[in-house]
Amino acid sequence: xxxxxIEIKNLYKIFGPNDKNMVEMVANGMGKQELxxxxxxxxxxxxxxxxxSANSINVIxxxxxxxxxxxxxxxxxxxxxxxxxxxxxxxxxxxMDPDRIRDFRRFEASxxxxxxxxxxxRTVMENCMYGLNIQGVESAxxxxxxxxxxxxxxxxxxxxxxxxxxxxxxxxxVGLARALATDADILLMDEAFSALxxxxxxxxxxxxxxxxxxxxxxxxxxxxxxxxALRIGDAIAILRDGELIQKGxxxxxxxxxxxxxVADFTKDVNxxxxxxxxxxxxxxxxxxxLPLDSELSIEEAMQEMIVSDxxxxxxxxxxxxxxxxxxxxxxxxxxxPKTTQTGASNAYR
Amino acid sequence: MSFFTEFPAMxxxxxxxxxxxxDSSFKEFSRSWGESIEAFFDPLFYFLVNFxxxxxxxxxPIIILIIAALSYVGSRSWKLALGAAVSFMLIGYLxxxxxxMSTVALISVxxxxxxxxxxxxxxxxxxxxRLQAMITPVLDIMQTIPIFVYLLPVVMLxxxxxxxxxxxxxxxxxxxxxxxxxxxxxxVDKEILEAxxxxxxxxxxxLFSVQLPLALPNIFAGVNQTIMMALAxxxxxxxxxxxxxxxxxxxxxxxxxxxxxxxxxxxIVALAIIFDRVSQQYGKRLQRHREGGxxx
Numbered sequence: 348x349x350x351x352x353i354e355i356k357n358l359y360k361i362f363g364p365n366d367k368n369m370v371e372m373v374a375n376g377m378g379k380q381e382l383x384x385x386x387x388x389x390x391x392x393x394x395x396x397x398x399x400s401a402n403s404i405n406v407i408x409x410x411x412x413x414x415x416x417x418x419x420x421x422x423x424x425x426x427x428x429x430x431x432x433x434x435x436x437x438x439x440x441x442x443m444d445p446d447r448i449r450d451f452r453r454f455e456a457s458x459x460x461x462x463x464x465x466x467x468x469r470t471v472m473e474n475c476m477y478g479l480n481i482q483g484v485e486s487a488x489x490x491x492x493x494x495x496x497x498x499x500x501x502x503x504x505x506x507x508x509x510x511x512x513x514x515x516x517x518x519x520x521v522g523l524a525r526a527l528a529t530d531a532d533i534l535l536m537d538e539a540f541s542a543l544x545x546x547x548x549x550x551x552x553x554x555x556x557x558x559x560x561x562x563x564x565x566x567x568x569x570x571x572x573x574x575x576a577l578r579i580g581d582a583i584a585i586l587r588d589g590e591l592i593q594k595g596x597x598x599x600x601x602x603x604x605x606x607x608x609v610a611d612f613t614k615d616v617n618x619x620x621x622x623x624x625x626x627x628x629x630x631x632x633x634x635x636x637l638p639l640d641s642e643l644s645i646e647e648a649m650q651e652m653i654v655s656d657x658x659x660x661x662x663x664x665x666x667x668x669x670x671x672x673x674x675x676x677x678x679x680x681x682x683x684p685k686t687t688q689t690g691a692s693n694a695y696r
Numbered sequence: 697m698s699f700f701t702e703f704p705a706m707x708x709x710x711x712x713x714x715x716x717x718x719d720s721s722f723k724e725f726s727r728s729w730g731e732s733i734e735a736f737f738d739p740l741f742y743f744l745v746n747f748x749x750x751x752x753x754x755x756x757p758i759i760i761l762i763i764a765a766l767s768y769v770g771s772r773s774w775k776l777a778l779g780a781a782v783s784f785m786l787i788g789y790l791x792x793x794x795x796x797m798s799t800v801a802l803i804s805v806x807x808x809x810x811x812x813x814x815x816x817x818x819x820x821x822x823x824x825x826r827l828q829a830m831i832t833p834v835l836d837i838m839q840t841i842p843i844f845v846y847l848l849p850v851v852m853l854x855x856x857x858x859x860x861x862x863x864x865x866x867x868x869x870x871x872x873x874x875x876x877x878x879x880x881x882x883x884v885d886k887e888i889l890e891a892x893x894x895x896x897x898x899x900x901x902x903l904f905s906v907q908l909p910l911a912l913p914n915i916f917a918g919v920n921q922t923i924m925m926a927l928a929x930x931x932x933x934x935x936x937x938x939x940x941x942x943x944x945x946x947x948x949x950x951x952x953x954x955x956x957x958x959x960x961x962x963x964i965v966a967l968a969i970i971f972d973r974v975s976q977q978y979g980k981r982l983q984r985h986r987e988g989g990x991x992x
Contacts, residue, residue, distance in 0.1 A: 423894060453896030464891030468909045478895040480905070529895065 351398035351434075352565045353422060353533065358395040358431030360417055360589070363388030366429045379588050391417045392589045395431075399582075401532075402563040404555075406580035408570055414589040415569045416461075419537050422567060423456045424448055435533070453482050457526040461538035463518045465510040471497065471521050472506035478529035496524040500554060516547035520554070527558070536568045540575065552579050573612055577601070577621045585609055598626045619646040619681040627680055628662035628670035636661045636671055645677050726853045737859045740809075744858055748801035756793060760784050767970065771977035780974075783966040792941065792963050799930055799940035799967065802858075806865040806926045811919060814870050818877025818915075819903070828878065835871040843868065843932055851936055861938030865929045872921035880914025881907050916979035923971045930964055941967075 361369045361382070369388050379390040392414045399405045409415040420426040421433060424440055433440040435455065443451060457478060465474050472490065475497055479489035497506060500520040510518050519539060526534055540548045556579060559566065570576050576583050577597045584594040585605075593605035601621050604610035625641035636659030639648050648660055658674040706714075751759065760781050768777040787796050821828045847864055854860040884907050892902045908915075934942030941960045948957030 425890060425893060449896040449898060451896070452894055458891070458894040460887060460891055460894075462887050464887050464894075466888055466891070466906055466910075477892075477905075481895050481897050481901055525895075535894075 350400065352401035352436065353397075353399040353567070354432075354434040355395055355397045355399075355418075355421070356432040356434065358392055358418075358421060358433065359429045360391035360414070360421065360426065360431075361388050361429045362391055370430055390589050392421075392428075395586075395589075395591050397584050397591060397594060399565065399567060401565045403581035404559060404566045404568055404579050406568045406570060406576040406583045407586060408573065408576045408583055409586035410571055412588070413586040415571075415586050416537055417589075418586065419535050419567055419569050422533070422535055423452050423458060453478070453529065455531050456533035456535055457529045457531040458535040458537065459519070459522045459526045459539040461541055463510070463515075463522045463542075465518055465521055465525075467510055469509075470506065471502060471508050471510065471513070474510065474521050475524045475528055477525055482529065492530075493524070493528050496528045497521070499527070499558065500524045514547075515543050516551060519543060519551060523551075523554070523558075527562075532565055534564045534566045536566060538569050538571070541570065541572065548575070555579060573616060577616060585612070597621055598623065602626065617646075619649070619677075620644050622680055624648055624660060624662045624672055625664065625669070627672045627676050629672075629676075630670045631673070635659075636673075638663045638668070640664075641669060645681060648672070649674075649677060722849065722852065726849075730853050734854055734859070737854065737863075740805075740862065741857075741859045744801060744805050744862060747805060748798055751797040751801055752794065756788055759797075763970075767974050770974035772981065773977060776970075776973055776977070780970045783970060787963050787966065790959055790963075792944075792960060795939065795941045795944065795960065796963055796967070798938075799927075799942070799964070802862065802865065802930070802933070802938060802940055803923065803926050803967070803971070806862055806869060807919070807923050809862070809866050810870040810873055810922045810926070813866075814873035814918070814922070815877050815915065818874045818918075819881065821874065821878040822881035831874070835874060838867050839871045843929075847932075847936060856937035858938055860936050861933035864936065865926050865933055868929050869922045869926040872925065873915070873918035876914045876918030876921070877911065880911030880918075883914065884910045913979055913983045916975065916982060920972060920975045920979065923975060924968060927964060927968045927971070 359370050359373065360366075361373065363369065363386070365386075366388060369382065369386060372386075373382060373390060373393055382388050382390050395414075395418060397405075397407075407415050407418060417426055421428050421431075422435070422440065424433075424443070428441055431441065435451075440448070440451065466477065469477070472493055475493035476486075476489045479492060480486075484492070494503075494506070497503060500523055502517065502520055502524065505513065505517065510521065513521070519542075522539070526536075540551045543551060552575060555566075568576075568579065577600075580597050582594065583597055583600050585592050585600070587608060593600060593609050595603075598621060600609065601613050601616055601618060604613050622645050623641065624639060624643050624645070627645070628641065637652060637655055637657040638661045639651055641662045641664040643651075652658060652660065652674065660672045661668050662670050662672060705711075763784055764777045764781040767780040768774065771777070784796070787793065817831065821831050843864065846867060847860075850860045850863055854863070888906060888910070889902065892906045897905070930938075930940055931942040931945050934940060934946050941964050944953075944956050944960040945964075947953060948960070
């Protein structure tokens, strides 16, 4: 058994009538443009390998056309792969027969959509009950559960409205409640907050993080927004043209971009909010500073330091000191790197 | 060079033989199968006859009440219900009650048949592009072929009377409901269907809980069209012995009875307007959820 809840192995997706025959050429390095020009096939995903840990938010990031929405639809097989394996809890999703895949979608993985995917002819309550209806849950029980989840996302009192009567943010809360109501372990979120305006988006991210603190679902979250990825992601994978180009923690992506493309992405990030004390901590000797938790962001640490008028921090992890960080270290870390090659980061690791 | 000036047509004798062959083989077919085909349609005949009898046996005030009530249930409009009641009273007063009841019976049964056959066909068409490609030309033929052309074989097979009339009406009136059911189902938002799939719906759950409800406005437009086209066939159906408002219209054409034609014609129009408005209003009410209105 692997440590991952979902494991994607050697996944290829090529769109076109003759996709199976194209795999080898793509595997041998044929590019997206070449494939389109010479064989009229569109490369969706190329040799994607990702392990998705349980009980965490896994962000898959990429710009439009990078294949991220295609990738997430492979996990519950709304899209059939060309070749590859997707192992969920030891079962290969891609080998499931139609009945088994329906059960998988009913009980094991639910989904939230960019454009909400609500059913306009059903009320908020009926929408929220949809997954439960499909599961065959008896209606009084389904209503009870749906009500609970609507309540959790802050939609009490809106049960009898139709989706068209709600704002975008509220519609997506219905989408979220509907997905949570099925009690599936895996939550697939396809650009779930991308259609919302920035304030509502931040609000929804907050709701998701709060819920996750309590529910510990395995969440696969697709986004094109790096700030969103950094805010909610426990792990981030970056896709470009159907290829996975980097995966890691938010901090490692910001500190050590795998190539110029990622570096370009990350250069405008608010580093003080992403980097934590633990990433900067280094053993500089015996000098004692302000003891702060290693998971604090630099921004938060700086606020503490200003309040207590200190310029050195002792980084604490589980009650023990693991090193120090000086104010200078912090300033250097959050200063924008001069070139796309983040040379500064090497000094701290 | 007569080849270029005269179309190289089939030899006359051959052509005549071909036509004769088709005619005689169809006659042969109708002689040997006509009775069993008639027997097949017997239940339909009894249903139609009994429905008509029921309408005629029911005291007229009750019929008017039922019609007003149905209009109100369908449209939720007192005006429409009142208008329907007044129209029927006027029709009765002008001596057209019996014929109107016959026509209402015919139209109702024809519409029911069209719905019962048309919606399943439309659903099947929406599932498969191949089936759609096969059925669409058939529907085109049903709508455009001159009515008399298919009236003839129907009459040869089943004789003159109610059932052939009913079949002729159905052939003409069914295409819209098939087309609009197919169209409505195909127009349902792909994202919503994807959501239904993502929650593990099987085909039936998806059809009944998502596709059909969302296609209902279109399907209803189809029902409406079907009713209108069935009414348009009333006069032609009267040519093959179907009783109803078409008969006096036909007489008026043959004998230049202007008033008779006008009155019965207007009665058909009145029926059409009532059916149309009620079914349209009902269709509109089905889409209540589309009214947005952010009332936060």
